[in-house]
Amino acid sequence: MVFRFSLWLSLFLMLFSGGSGAENAPPQRIVSMNLCVDQLLILLAEPQQIAALTQLAHDPDASYYYQKALAYPTNKGLAEEVLPFKPDLVIAGEYAHVATVQLLKKLGIPVETLPIPNSLNEVFNNIRRIGELVGQPERATTIIQQMQQRLAQASAPVSNAPLVVVYEANGYTVGDASLRGEILHQAGWQNAATQLGINSYGQIALEDLIRLKPLALIDSPYRAGTYSRAQALLAHRALKSSAFSPHIIQIPSKLTICEGPWLIDVIEQLQAERLKLTVGTTP
């Protein structure tokens, strides 16, 4: 009887203390299932908190923190790969496989998903969110403040912003309602894609691009130097003809695939390119 009571008591205490303790103690074995979560974890979490990153984190073209990521094991986003790490938190992207996420939840593993940001404000939200999840809210706040300060210094109103267009493999581009669209504006450019009615993402036909006649194209090639028809489009003769040879601004793909403080570097680079290209043409 006494034994039984003490068992109940200890069980009750365990549940109670365990429950309240887990809420405060930050997770110690975090597994990421998304490249951009990888970056924010390396940025914000303590190294020993990270159990595994995604396989793409070890791709120097895709991963900003490629060097740091090499220290961690990776997964390809399958439930059976995630489980052996015995995670106490799994963070996935917005478009993670629903079945995988459901399976992990069913097995009692907490799964959080991180949305894809469409503006700088949403980038700050994501940084804040990961900061809270890994138990480093102050670190996140400091980083956001630093970004905002640099942003305030970088962006100044431009009277006649020149036309630019993001032109990637297969002619894919972004509109104003996207993160990269906002970055163009912050750097003092005007996005030509909006003239075609492209709001967030879309494709620009070569003929339309030539009619728009932007001052510059922004190319952020992933795995440059490989061949596909999609990538070969940027080498089309029509883009090199004397009337229209837009300046091509190259931004490494690891800076544009995921969100993070490096986005301010992108804004500064785009602004420097704008000043270089418009010098002498505008007062």
Added chain:
Amino acid sequence: MRYSLLVALLSALVLTLFISSLMIGRNPLPIWQAAQASLHDTSSIVAIILTEIRLPRALIGLSVGATLGLCGAAMQGLLRNPLASPDLIGSASGAALGAIIVLYYGWQANFSYLLPLASMVGALLTTLLIFVLTGRSAGITTLILAGVAINALMGAMMSLLLNLAPSPYAMRELVLWTLGDLTDRSMDDFWLMLPFTVLGWLLLLGIGHGLRALSLGEQTASTLGVQTLWLRWRILLAIAFALGAAVATTGMIGFVGLVVPHLLRPLVQYDPARLLPVSALGGAALVLAADIGVRLIPSESTLQVGVLTALVGAPFFLHLILRSRYEQI
């Protein structure tokens, strides 16, 4: 007289479609104004759109279509088989495989002519394989079955190689190679394919007499002084050159080589010699028309030109199979 009228009509049709192809696109192009601008001042926007985007597209459509029609007619004449065409028996998929190996694995970077050459070798090897497999006077079923097997093998190889290719966009381009695509090809592509195409066409010049004799049977042709072995090799090489160049540029545009000679054969009184030039014209007209069609159909992403030729060609193919069955009964 009737033959010259047919040639004139088809030429007029090709010319009309060619000019329409220059005019139709994302936005209507004032073609006369653009042509004048391109002569006087190359720096205008309309001139760039005309000379660097629409002109190569129309020229490539014209020459690829002519090649497909011509190769179909030549192969049907040589094999005396109405269902033979380079895409059905697998020559085109061999050419596409050659192009994929060279393009996606970065081997054409140093030497651009490697692309049509590899495509040519692919077409040559697959066609040879079919000839060896089916023998000299192959029945329809043997030929088609061999073609099915070769096409399946080449298709699997293409899929595998594109999957393993270093570019992250490669796999999605399988559809361009299997259905054919003329979007955003440039004058560079046209100049690259032109010498091989012309060489292929030249090899087919004057084979009409041999094909006529061959339609009486191989032995009769030999007694009439036709060197059938040389004729066979000549057609094989011609198909390899012209088709290789065409497929390397646009991918496989199906059914043109099958349908066009068939439709035109009664109009030239079943004469295999006269069928060659009209099939070239008919093929050019069909590909130009299909390419205009894919631009007119409102679709989110670009539609492949082979979709339209297959929509026309596949039912036609079924009709041919049914007819050949009734004739056997």
